[in-house]
Amino acid sequence: MFQKKKLDLSEQNISTLISEGCTIEGQVKAPAVARIDGTVQGNVTIEQGLILGEKGLITGDIHTKDFVIYGTVIGNVKAQSIEIKSTGNVTGDLQTQQLQVDPGAVYNGALSMESSRKKQELLQSAS
Secondary structure, eight states: OBOOOOOOGGGSOEEEEEOTTOEEESOEEESSEEEEOSEEESOEEEEEEEEEOTTOEEESOEEEEEEEESSEEESOEEEEEEEEOTTOEEESOEEESEEEEOTTOEEESOEEEOOHHHHHHHHHHHO
């Protein structure tokens, strides 16, 4: 259930940055990799990946490909891979294929996991 796949979002070019001290109320959408160190009150959709810094706070649902959490999330998360670092705090349901939770991280919610292989098998059997 828990895999040690290291996400390499830190090596990606960050196209969107919401810095510490910034507050956004409303939806946030971005096409590539984003980093949030400020506060977002609303749903967040990032196509490639999202890094939530230690002082970052998102209150709303999140949909992205890869998600690394150092900060606080209050809402549901849907991502292919999720990594909750030791400073991370998540309250909400997670839907993912890969999950890594570091010692010290806090997670409260329901977890739904499905492997990509199983998903492909279900699609093929439906054809």
